[in-house]
Amino acid sequence: MSDDKSKSVLTGNTLTSDAVDTARTETFAADSNTPLTVDETSGAEAAAAAARMKANLPEGTQTGSPLPAEGAGALPHFVSTAPFDLQSVEQLTPEQEKIYFASQLTLMWWKFRQHRVAVWSGVFLLVLYSTIFISEFLSPWNYQTRHSKHIYVPPQGVHLFHDGEFIGPFVYDLKRKLNLETMTREYTVDESKPLKLSFFCSGDKYNWFGLIPADNHLVCAPKGAPFYLLGTDRLGRDMLSRILQGARISLTIGLIGITVSFFLGIVIGGAAGYYGSWVDMIVQRVIEVLQSIPTIPLWLTLSAIMPASWSPILIYFGITIILGLLDWTGLARAVRSKLLSLREEDYVLAAQLIGAKAPRIIGRHLVPGFMSHLIASATITIPTMILGETALSFLGLGLREPITSWGVLLNEAQSINVVAVFPWLMLPVVPVIFVIIAFNFLGDGLRDAADPYK
Template sequence: MQAGPAPTPAEEADAAPAATRHGSGNETYGALVWRRFRRSTMGMIGLVLVVLLLVVTIFADFFAPMDPRATHLPFAPPDMIAFHDPEGNFSLIPHIYPIGDTGEFDPVTFQPLTGPVLDDPTPTGFFVRGYDYRIFWVIPANIHFFGATDGRPLQLLGTDKFGRDILSRGIVGARISLMIALAVVSLTTIIGTLVGISSGYIGGALDAWVQRFVDFVLAFPQLPLYLALTSLIPVTAPSNIFLTFVIFVMAALGWAQLSREVRSKTLSLARIEYVRAAIAVGASDRRIILRHILPNVLSHIIVAVSLAIPAVVLLESFLGFLGFAVKPPLISWGLMLQDTGTFSVIGSYPWILSPVVFVLITVFAFNALGDGLRDAVDPY
């Protein structure tokens, strides 16, 4: 009988016992998930982006080069970044050339032409002193990761209609946008998991009534309901109260889908032999749910959370664009997009669309991370 092709070293390593590959003992479930997750290129890219995004968000004032509330020239175009000095010599520290009047005129429209002012670059550096802020709202500081060393305005993405730096507002606004997303997803995860597991495990009349209520919540058209509920709070209400109400409305309408998914997983797990054995030996319902059902549902919940965060970020951006999510003086990506309400403004000042880039990066990062986790935790 003809022998098959010899296995490659990689196949032999995969076929080897875990104790042989790792020294001693078997791999834990977390180690197996991490080993599979590392093979996903997009998943690792998403993980790195999410970590960087969280670091920048936590230390937003440190990474923001300008005071996000300071006003300068309205609708100023982005400064030009170059890694050479005015003499043309290469430099590791980028030189920033502000955009100003070149002294020339358009030969057709006779409008003054603007361009980089090459003879007056803005001196920049890392870890420079800037506006005062507090780390974790307690520790006073004024050191920034990057900025102008002489205190001049640094507008890498231009300014909005009030002359505020778009890059700094985007970095600081990530706090509110991600805080809303994390708060909403945390509430929906807790409520959806508790309702789904309880309904699927107990069953009977409770399951029937709970599922009819879930159907009732899912039947509502969410966008009109969001607008109707957020319009109930007075416009003069403080920003913190308005923000809390928005989080409550999003969470109240977002838990139903996860509860339906968790219920279906619980119904299948409740028929497995080790759960029936635990029931036979007299284990309490609380112990069965916490020790046998919840750990097996947790992988699905983790993936659902990673995919729900970008959905909430998009929803907050859309509601903020309509003026129903965040009110000034708070800053969010959706609130920044209100300046893009007219085509004439976008055509004349296209850099005000920069907050869209922040949203795209966040959505891509969490979606890539969620896809990688979904493949890694799949036992099949």
């Protein structure tokens, strides 16, 4: 081919229509060893030259291969002759390295710390649950001690100064008189007689957790002196001591109940979601029947089954099991819906191929995939069970005397007349409200911290 024709083929860095028409095939056909004609070969060379010019490659480079043509020389490149230095490689910053090597629990804790309200709620609940181990020590009186001379005493105040002189924490004595018009006891403060309080002292005897006898208290009043920070009830029992003692029952009943509920929800819901078919159908019908029954009447029916001759401990565990048996349906449906989607994942198939059984696949591979939802459900279910025990005891069908709980204490506040005259009997509802709010905030923080997408 002449030089004029070659020049007419290339125009700048692009191919002209003449080059496209000429370069019809490769230098050799894919299915034949027949060489191309002169015109076709020249057109192919022109196309290759145009491609090299467009890619800024030196002459002799084969455009269809990353390697240069034989005798064309090396591609433009740079090789450092300096010795290799490990420090010259781009490295992670200390902060990036800390995050890279952190465990999943550590990452959750870092995320949880950013939720300030959840952190303070967790601290509040931790302190509250810690007090149940030393509630007898923190109580100024034994929760069963009756003070017949101080019935329905209103809350007292603690003072530090008497007649302008600092004498330390003390309370004033009380004078009692009978109001003949209302036929109620009235108490007046005798400010002429301060009664100094003592700390880390010996007072009412008690059995720590019903096992170890002791009489140590954080604060005590002089013998026979009135000291009722939150008042007394109809039998003269100190409300503060009863609230502290009742926290042990009301707080632990939620933990034990959630254990029963979670076990049933994960096992039954996991079986329904993993196996599907008739297992799923039966489980869903049972859940629908249980959820169609009103909660309060069902609680009342099951509570009435428990014999009145049962000891307080048996009644306590009976109420706990009842609350756990009736609260697993929501969790079971949540577990079932998640497992229906997760069971189709590749890692589940891999576990099945190596011979893993269904319980191991559910517990090891599937349940951890939505642990954030389980954590949120736990923190929401615990206050629900606390409310359930409080409601049953308030209605007289849960825990009963001599055992005490927040619901048992509120049982005395059923009458509006009693509440109107003695409003401090409603004080046990305050810790119930704070505990429920704290659990809700804690659940929000834990759910966000355990979310793998955040």
